[in-house]
Amino acid sequence: MSDSEQGQETEDVSQRQWPENGEQWSDGEDEADMDCGLQAMAEEDEEIDLHNDETFGMDLDANETTGEPRNGLLQFKEPPSPPPLCPPSPIPTSVSKPAAPPSSHCTSPPHRQRPHFLPQVPPGQRGRGRGKRGGLRGDQMFEDPAVMRIVEGRPSLKWMARSYRKTRGIPRSILQDNAIVCVIDGHGGRGHHMTSNFLGLPYPVSSFRGRRGAPRGPYNKRVFTPRGPSQMHTSMMPGSPILSRQPLTPRQHYNQTGAFPFPLSRPCPSTPQSLNPKMMQLRFGTNSPRPSPVYSPSSNPVQHLRYPGPVTQLHPQHKRLLSQKKHASQRKPQGWDPYCNLMTAKEKEWITRLQMIQLQTVSPYLEDYYYQEYYRRIEAKLAEEELGIRSKREPPKLTTPYITKTDSYTPVVHIEGSLGQVAVSTCYSPRRAISAVHAVQAQAPLEEQKDTRQQRLEVLSKIEKLFIVLLEVEEAERMKATAVGEAESRLKEKTQRKVENIYSQLKHHDPSDSGGEFLPFLLVSKGKRLVARLLLFLDRESALNILHVVTSNLPTLMSRDTDESLPVLYPPLRTVIGGLTFSQLIGVLKDLTTSESLTTYECLTLACQNKFGLSLLYALLSQGERLLSSGVPLEPSIGDFEAWTDTIFQVAGQLSQCSLVEPLLLPSNLLTLFCRYLDKRTVHQLKSNMESATGFLALMS
Amino acid sequence: MWLSLVGKDVVVELKNDLSICGTLHSVDQYLNIKLTDISVTDPEKYPHMLSVKNCFIRGSVVRYVQLPADEVDTQLLQDAARKEAMQQKQ
Numbered sequence: 001m002s003d004s005e006q007g008q009e010t011e012d013v014s015q016r017q018w019p020e021n022g023e024q025w026s027d028g029e030d031e032a033d034m035d036c037g038l039q040a041m042a043e044e045d046e047e048i049d050l051h052n053d054e055t056f057g058m059d060l061d062a063n064e065t066t067g068e069p070r071n072g073l074l075q076f077k078e079p080p081s082p083p084p085l086c087p088p089s090p091i092p093t094s095v096s097k098p099a100a101p102p103s104s105h106c107t108s109p110p111h112r113q114r115p116h117f118l119p120q121v122p123p124g125q126r127g128r129g130r131g132k133r134g135g136l137r138g139d140q141m142f143e144d145p146a147v148m149r150i151v152e153g154r155p156s157l158k159w160m161a162r163s164y165r166k167t168r169g170i171p172r173s174i175l176q177d178n179a180i181v182c183v184i185d186g187h188g189g190r191g192h193h194m195t196s197n198f199l200g201l202p203y204p205v206s207s208f209r210g211r212r213g214a215p216r217g218p219y220n221k222r223v224f225t226p227r228g229p230s231q232m233h234t235s236m237m238p239g240s241p242i243l244s245r246q247p248l249t250p251r252q253h254y255n256q257t258g259a260f261p262f263p264l265s266r267p268c269p270s271t272p273q274s275l276n277p278k279m280m281q282l283r284f285g286t287n288s289p290r291p292s293p294v295y296s297p298s299s300n301p302v303q304h305l306r307y308p309g310p311v312t313q314l315h316p317q318h319k320r321l322l323s324q325k326k327h328a329s330q331r332k333p334q335g336w337d338p339y340c341n342l343m344t345a346k347e348k349e350w351i352t353r354l355q356m357i358q359l360q361t362v363s364p365y366l367e368d369y370y371y372q373e374y375y376r377r378i379e380a381k382l383a384e385e386e387l388g389i390r391s392k393r394e395p396p397k398l399t400t401p402y403i404t405k406t407d408s409y410t411p412v413v414h415i416e417g418s419l420g421q422v423a424v425s426t427c428y429s430p431r432r433a434i435s436a437v438h439a440v441q442a443q444a445p446l447e448e449q450k451d452t453r454q455q456r457l458e459v460l461s462k463i464e465k466l467f468i469v470l471l472e473v474e475e476a477e478r479m480k481a482t483a484v485g486e487a488e489s490r491l492k493e494k495t496q497r498k499v500e501n502i503y504s505q506l507k508h509h510d511p512s513d514s515g516g517e518f519l520p521f522l523l524v525s526k527g528k529r530l531v532a533r534l535l536l537f538l539d540r541e542s543a544l545n546i547l548h549v550v551t552s553n554l555p556t557l558m559s560r561d562t563d564e565s566l567p568v569l570y571p572p573l574r575t576v577i578g579g580l581t582f583s584q585l586i587g588v589l590k591d592l593t594t595s596e597s598l599t600t601y602e603c604l605t606l607a608c609q610n611k612f613g614l615s616l617l618y619a620l621l622s623q624g625e626r627l628l629s630s631g632v633p634l635e636p637s638i639g640d641f642e643a644w645t646d647t648i649f650q651v652a653g654q655l656s657q658c659s660l661v662e663p664l665l666l667p668s669n670l671l672t673l674f675c676r677y678l679d680k681r682t683v684h685q686l687k688s689n690m691e692s693a694t695g696f697l698a699l700m701s
Numbered sequence: 702m703w704l705s706l707v708g709k710d711v712v713v714e715l716k717n718d719l720s721i722c723g724t725l726h727s728v729d730q731y732l733n734i735k736l737t738d739i740s741v742t743d744p745e746k747y748p749h750m751l752s753v754k755n756c757f758i759r760g761s762v763v764r765y766v767q768l769p770a771d772e773v774d775t776q777l778l779q780d781a782a783r784k785e786a787m788q789q790k791q
Contacts, residue, residue, distance in 0.1 A: 314704075318704075318705065321708065322707075322708050325708055335754075337754070355729070358730075366784070366788065368704070369780065369781040369784050369785075370702045370705065370774075370777055370778055370780075370781035371702065371704050371705050373777055373780075373781070374702075374705050374774055374777055375705065377774070377777075464783070467780075467783055468783055468787055471780060471783060471784060471787075529776065
């Protein structure tokens with residue numbers, strides 16, 4: 001066996017490519033050894049030693065004087081003499097020859113001493129081939145004075161191999177092992193300049209067999225004393241007769257070293273900080289970033305490292321919000337997360353960059369409409385607030401008129417016309433099985449119901465189609481600012497056509513339908529929203545028409561407004577009302593107060609009970625007052641003023657009597673109006689009534 | 702829309718009925734969610750989450766994500782969805 005191994009060794013020596021060498025160390029080999037017994041193992045160890053010696057110039061073994069027994073753990077102390085005493089001449093010869101003479105020379109001490117140490121192999125290490133060898137190894141090393149010297153002066157990968165085989169089963173972080181640290185240092189910390197490092201290393205890594213792939217075991221901490229790189233280099237220099245050997249290609253070198261520092265690339269907090277810079281040098285990929293000092297992302301949850309960095313582009317408003325939050329929350333005590341820096345900041349950034357590349361878009365307005373628009377609106381709102389454009393009188397909740405309902409938890413909510421059950425939080429109660437057929441109301445016959453549903457669906461789908469057109473109109477409106485000259489006029493034309501199209505479609509939905517024009521759409525909340533947004537683009541006449549429809553059908557609208565979406569119509573309608581002439585105003589008021597089925601009184605009562613209705617009423621009155629007090633010639637038709645005063649009285653009577661809801665907006669000139677026509681007492685009553693509804697002292701007397 | 706919610710507090714209900722409240726850190730194309738500073742909202746029947754500060758939730762196990770109502774403009778969202786539908790058709 002030894003012959004074959006020697007032969008093999010020759011090959012190894014000549015090739016000097018350590019991956020091949022590594023196969024010598026495979027476990028299969030171990031098993032074979034085990035069969036042959038300890039003696040065979042010893043022999044194999046010998047061969048390994050021999051090869052190592054030749055590679056690293058272990059002729060120093062000649063100086064074997066110290067034979068102090070050790071207790072199985074490697075404990076190296078400073079040898080008194082400086083490193084290698086043996087003459088360099090044997091070394092070159094060992095290079096080319098099978099090195100039988102040196103081997104005998106070198107291994108004779110081990111031979112001699114091995115039997116002494118055989119029994120000392122810890123039983124625990126028998127299970128693994130390596131362990132056995134390791135056990136022998138370590139003891140052997142102690143006996144070998146040359147070994148000690150080498151350790152002292154030239155920490156090398158070879159010693160890694162030996163000590164590695166020796167120590168087993170002690171789970172310790174590789175990073176804590178100074179031996180490894182030393183080796184890394186010995187490579188000069190220059191991961192890319194392997195050739196230069198190699199020259200500095202008297203023990204080329206080609207013989208670093210047993211370290212192939214991921215390093216397996218821990219190293220005894222006491223094996224090596226940490227050395228500064230300079231120290232190692234100088235101490236290595238004397239051994240440089242090795243330099244005559246053919247060096248490894250940088251690639252091979254890199255392969256080996258790349259493999260074993262692999263787990264080192266994660267700096268653990270337990271590692272002394274000083275080691276990090278050195279360890280960072282070895283990288284296993286050209287693009288992977290260098291790790292940075294310890295960073296803990298979890299300590300500051302709002303610290304979105306990804307986002308404010310150069311990689312992500314946020315809307316400036318969003319950025320501002322996030323940074324505000326960050327400042328607010330940074331006062332929290334920062335906790336330490338032991339698993340925090342598995343990825344370095346650069347690595348994270350790298351991945352983030354990759355992801356962001358996928359998100360790049362040339363048309364953010366198209367592909368990320370919501371985000372852009374949302375933050376633009378927030379910005380606009382803030383800007384408005386800052387400039388103080390808003391008049392103080394108008395309460396900010398003009399655009400959010402909804403009454404918040406008290407939340408009652410119902411495990412199963414069913415909305416008419418929806419499929420199955422509406423999603424409600426199920427953490428408080430388990431979900432009920434979705435009923436395939438929900439209870440159908442027995443009131444209306446099936447056909448009629450189908451028809452209603454059908455109609456509703458039709459209306460809804462039409463609204464959706466019109467919405468798309470509306471969105472185009474709005475987009476065009478936005479573009480108007482940028483368009484110039486001819487393009488602008490063309491654009492205007494286009495949008496106008498679209499607007500008209502929508503309008504006509506809304507108007508002439510179905511002549512046979514009840515309620516006439518617009519009504520089916522207005523009954524649906526989506527339709528209301530559509531109309532509200534459309535009103536901004538409509539011309540006077542069309543807008544008036546819509547106002548007329550709304551006021552005429554106010555009772556119907558109010559009664560069928562289940563989800564309280566009428567107020568969405570208020571702002572645009574108010575704008576329309578603001579442009580009414582006196583006669584038109586009277587006309588509208590007449591519409592409001594006259595209805596087929598209801599008396600004026602009832603109409604007004606209903607209006608007062610409804611937020612939207614009341615607000616509309618107020619708006620109309622306010623407009624009238626404005627017109628009257630402005631001094632502009634009103635050009636009233638006959639009977640206008642009478643109608644006007646009539647209405648005033650009726651409304652006043654209503655307002656003072658019934659309980660009022662809080663309007664969306666309370667115009668300031670209402671009391672002035674009432675003062676004009678009514679006595680003080682009534683005015684006071686009105687005032688108190690209105691104030692109690694609104695809850696604030698709004699009106700001047 | 703998800704991007705605009707980064708940094709806001711959300712409650713994620715999973716298909717296993719576990720509800721986790723936390724600050725939205727990030728979302729990806731599969732709607733995998735990363736939350737920071739989490740806490741289990743309902744009666745903490747799931748004590749194994751006590752020590753967890755941040756978590757990554759695979760998108761496929763999410764049943765709902767409860768968003769803060771005032772941070773989401775539903776009308777805008779509807780418009781965005783319509784636009785997207787329009788684009789897809791083209």
